[in-house]
Amino acid sequence: MNNNLQKYEARAKIAKAMSHPSRLLMLDLLQKQELSVGQLTQEVGADQSTVSKHLAILKEVGLVSVRKEGAMSFYQLKCNCLDGFFSCMESVLVSDLTCRQNALK
Amino acid sequence: MNNNLQKYEARAKIAKAMSHPSRLLMLDLLQKQELSVGQLTQEVGADQSTVSKHLAILKEVGLVSVRKEGAMSFYQLKCNCLDGFFSCMESVLVSDLTCRQNALK
DNA sequence: TGGAAACATGGCAATATCGCCATGTTGTGA
DNA sequence: TCACAACATGGCGATATTGCCATGTTTCCA
Numbered sequence: 294m295n296n297n298l299q300k301y302e303a304r305a306k307i308a309k310a311m312s313h314p315s316r317l318l319m320l321d322l323l324q325k326q327e328l329s330v331g332q333l334t335q336e337v338g339a340d341q342s343t344v345s346k347h348l349a350i351l352k353e354v355g356l357v358s359v360r361k362e363g364a365m366s367f368y369q370l371k372c373n374c375l376d377g378f379f380s381c382m383e384s385v386l387v388s389d390l391t392c393r394q395n396a397l398k
Numbered sequence: 399m400n401n402n403l404q405k406y407e408a409r410a411k412i413a414k415a416m417s418h419p420s421r422l423l424m425l426d427l428l429q430k431q432e433l434s435v436g437q438l439t440q441e442v443g444a445d446q447s448t449v450s451k452h453l454a455i456l457k458e459v460g461l462v463s464v465r466k467e468g469a470m471s472f473y474q475l476k477c478n479c480l481d482g483f484f485s486c487m488e489s490v491l492v493s494d495l496t497c498r499q500n501a502l503k
Numbered sequence: 504t505g506g507a508a509a510c511a512t513g514g515c516a517a518t519a520t521c522g523c524c525a526t527g528t529t530g531t532g533a
Numbered sequence: 534t535c536a537c538a539a540c541a542t543g544g545c546g547a548t549a550t551t552g553c554c555a556t557g558t559t560t561c562c563a
Contacts (some may be wrong), residue, residue, distance in 0.1 A: 298443070300423070301422040304487040312414035313551090317406040330510055338403070343552050344510055355494025364509045364560040371493055374486035381408040381479035388476055389460025418521090435540060448522050450541055459515040469539045505563090525548065527542065529536065533535090 310354040311378070315339060316347050319368075320375055323357065327369035415459040418482070420444060421452050424473075425480060428462060432474035 311317060315337045322328060322336055333346045348368055351357045362365045407482060415495045416422060420442045427441055439449045453473055456462045 298419055298423055301419040301426070303491055304484065305417050305419045305422055307487050307490050307547055308413055309417035312410050312417045313411045314403055314406040317410055317413070318403055321406070331508095341510075342512080342554080346552085349511080355490055355497065358497075361510095366510060371497070372486065372490050374482075374489050377479075377482040377555095378486045379409070381477065381483050382412050384479050385412050385460055385477050386408055392460065392463075392476070405549080436538095446525055446540075447524080447542080451522085466530095466540095471540060506561100507563105508559100508561080510558080512555105512559100514555085515553090517551085519548100521546105521548075523545090525542105525544085528540080529538100530540100531536100531538080533537105 307354045307356065310350050310356060313347065315344070316351060319344075319347065320351070320356065320370065321379070322369045322373055323368060327360065327367045329365045329367050331365070332369065412459045412461065415455050417462060418450070418452065419425065421456060424449075424452065425456070426484070428473060428475045429480055432465065432472045434472050436470070438473070454496065473476045 311320065318330075318337060319333050322333065325365075328336075330341065330345055330348065332349070334341045337344050337347075348357065348359075352359060355371055356369050357368045360369065416425065423442060424433075424438050425454065427438065433441075435446065435450055435453065438453070439446045442449055442452075453462065453464075457464060457473075460476055463472045463476050
C-alpha cells in the first residue's frame, strides 16, 4: 500500500483542469496573447457563463491569471510549459495511431 | 466561434485519463518497470477491480499496453514523455505557490 | 443618475466518474 | 477434472462535472 498517494493529488487537479476540450483550446489561444472573456467566448462558441466558469477552473489551479481593466477581464497564461504538455499528448496520439494501424496488417 | 474544437478532444481524453491520483501514481511506477495488476493493486491500495478499471482507462487512450503471461497481466508505459508532463505540473505548482506567498506580503 | 456592457455566480437537470461488491473469464497446478 | 489464483467486467449508489438560464456585481457612458 502506497500511503504517499496524496503526493499525486495536486498534480491530478492540474491535469483535470486541462482535461476539457474548451479549456485546452483556451490555454492554446492564451499562449499567443492575453484575451478577454468576450474574445474567448467567441472562440469557444459556448455561453459566456460557461466560459467564465472554465476560466475560474483554470485560475483555481494556477494555470492562468487575470488582469482587470475597467469592466473587462484579461486572462493570461502563468506557465510556459504547455508546449511540452501538448507535444506529449501529440506523441501519445501518434504512437497509439500507428499501433492501431499495425494491428490491422 | 471556433469550429476546430474537436481538434482538442483527443488531447482532452488523454489529459482526463491522467487526471486521477491513482492513475498518476501507476504511470509514475510504470516509468521504472512493467508491473502486474497485483503489484499495482498493492501500491495503490485500492480494490483490485478498481485498479483494473483504472488500467483499462489508461490503455484506452494508449498510455499503456498489456503483456499477458499466463494468468497475469503486465502493464507497461507506451510513451516516454511523462517526465515533461510531470515537470510541467510541478512548475505550475511551484509558480502558484510562490504567487500565493507573495500575495501574503 | 440610469442603463447598458462585461463578467461572475447561483441554481438546476443531464451526464459522467468513482469505488466497491459480486460475478464472470481464463490460466495453472494437483 | 476441480479448485484456486489473477484479472476483467456488470452493477449500483454516491459524488462530481457540464452547460445553460437567470440573476448578481462592477464599470462606463450618455
